[in-house]
Amino acid sequence: MTATGSASASGIELRHLRAFVAVARRGSFTQAAQELLITQPALSRTVAQLEGGLGVRLLERSSRGVALTDTGRGFLVHAERTLAAFDAALAAAHQDLTLRLGFSWLLPDPWAQRAIAGFERDSGAQVELVRCDDPLDALNRESVDIALVRGARAVGGAVRTVHLYDERRVAVRARTEADQRETSHVPSDMPDTLRWQDAHEWTLVVNTGSGTTGPWCWPNGGGPRRYVDTANFDEWLESVAAGRGIGVVPDVAERRIHHPALRFLSLTGAPPSPVRLAYRPDNSAGAGSALLRHFLNAALDAATTCTHTGEPYP
Template sequence: MRAFAAVARRRSFTQAAQELLITQPALSRTVGQLEAALGVRLLDRSSRGAALTDTGAEFLVHAERTLAAFDAALAAARHESALRLGFSWLLPDPWAQQSIARFERDTGARLELVRCDDPLVALDRQGVDVALVRGGKPVGGAVRTVHLYDERRVAVHAREEPAGGGREGSRGTPPQAVPDVVRWQDAPEWTLVVNTASGTTGPWCWPDGDGPHRYVETANFDEWLESVAAGRGLGVVPDVAERRIHHPALRFRPLTGAPPSPVRLVYRTETGTGSPLLRRFLDAALEAAVTCTHAGEA
C-alpha cells in the first residue's frame, strides 16, 4: 500500500523507487501484487509515467488514511511525541520559528513540518494534525479554525512583458504594461494566475463576480510561480513572497486597496477535543502571532 501511494504521489515508478530506496522492478512487482490481490487496476502505466485510474484515485484516499493511522499507531507504540503541521509554501516568519521553539521547549515534543500541495486535503486524510492555511477561501466541514493575523498582499508579474500580460487592452491593441503601483479596483482588467489548491487570491475574493475577466488556474505554488514568471498573467500573493522569493524573472509591485489576507490554523474538530499537544501548539502559535512584528498587518 505504501508503494502504491508513493507511485500515485510521484506519478512515476522511477521517482517513487528512489524515494523508497528500492529498485524500480521490485516496486513494480509490489504494486502489481497489490492490484492482483484487489482484482482491479489502480494505475495506468505509460512511457510518460503512471496515472491513477478512477478506482485508483478512490483507493488512494483510503490508503493514505490507513497509512496515516498505521504510522500514528507505531508512533504511539514507540512513545514518540510529535505533532504534524501541514503547509503548502513559505511558512510565515518569524511566526513559525517562534511557535516551533515555544512548543518544543514547553512540551518536549517535536513539531514535524509536512509540505503538501493542499494542506486541507492532507488534514482530511489525516496526513497532518493541523494545517496552516492562507487566504479567506472557505475551509468546509468538520474543522475548526484559529485566526493568527493578516498579511499584506502584493502584486507580481513577469519582468519581460509577453503578449497577453497581466493587463490587456481592447481587442487588437497590445497589452498595457503593469503599472508601478497596482490597484485592487482594477481587477476586472487583469488576467489573474490562481493557485487553486493553496492560493490566497482567486474567484472567491469576488463573490459578486466583479473580479478579473480571465483566470489562469494552476495546481500548486510552484506551478503558480512559474506561470507568473512565464508571463501568463498577474499574480497576487502575501508580501512574505516578496521578502523571500528571489526569482530573476519576477517583479513585485505594491498593491493598493486590497483586503488583508488572513493566516489561519485549521484542525479536525475531533482532534482538537482530545489532543493536549494540539492545544499546546495553538497556545504557542497565538502567543507568537501577538509578538510578531507583522502580526495584524492589513
C-alpha cells in the same frame, strides 16, 4: 471540614483550572474557548463550576469584557503553578511524541520559528513539517494534525480554525525588457503599483489548491476578465514568470522569493489575507488534544509577540 477537604469534595479538576487560566490570560471567553478547543457555553459552565466549587467569585463579567477579582488574581498564581507542574510531568512522558504541521508554501517568519520553538520547549514534543499542495485535504486525510491555511475560503464543517493575523497582499508579474532597462538607470514605463479596483483589466494566475486570491474574492462579479488556473504554488510561480498573467500573493513572498523573472508590485485597495490554523477535534490518527492545545497556545503567543515588537509581520 478543612478547606482542603472542601475543595476535594467539590470535584474541582485540572480542566477547571485550565478553563479559568485561559480566560484570565485572554480576557475573553471567546478567545479562551478557541484556545481550549471547546465551545464558549461549555467554557462558561466549566468556569462557573469552579467558582461554585470554591464558593468565591474569580471573574467579573461585563459588556466591556472579563476582569479578575482580587480573589481571582491570587488564585491565578497558584493555578498557573499547578498547571505548570502538571505540564512538566506530561512533557517528560511526551519526549517521543510528534505533531505534524501541514503547509503549502513559505511558512511565515518569524512567527513559525517562534511558535515551533515555544511549543517544543513547553511540551517536550517535536514538530514535523509536512509540505503538501492542499493542507486542508491532508488534514481531512489525517496525514497532518494541524494545518496552516491562508485566505478566507470555507474549510468544511468538521474543521475548526483559529485566526492568527492578516497578511498584506502584493502583485507580481513577469519581468519585461523595460524592467531590464530600468536596472541600467533607464526609466521604465511599466507601472510600479496596481489597484485592486482595476482587477477587471487583469488576467489573473490562480493557485486553485492553496492560493489566497481567486474568483472567490469577487463573489458578486467585478473580478479579472480571465483566469489561468494552476494546481499548486510551484506551477503558479512559473506561470507568472512565463508571462501568463498577474499574480497576487501575501507580501511574505516578496521578502522570500528571489526569482530573476519576477517583479513585485505594490497593490492598493486590496483586502488583507487572513492566516489561520486549521485542525480537526475528532482526529483520531495523530496528536492528542493536549498537544494541539499546546501548539495553539504557542502559535497565538508568537503572533502576539511579533505584533507588539513591531518586527516585520509574519
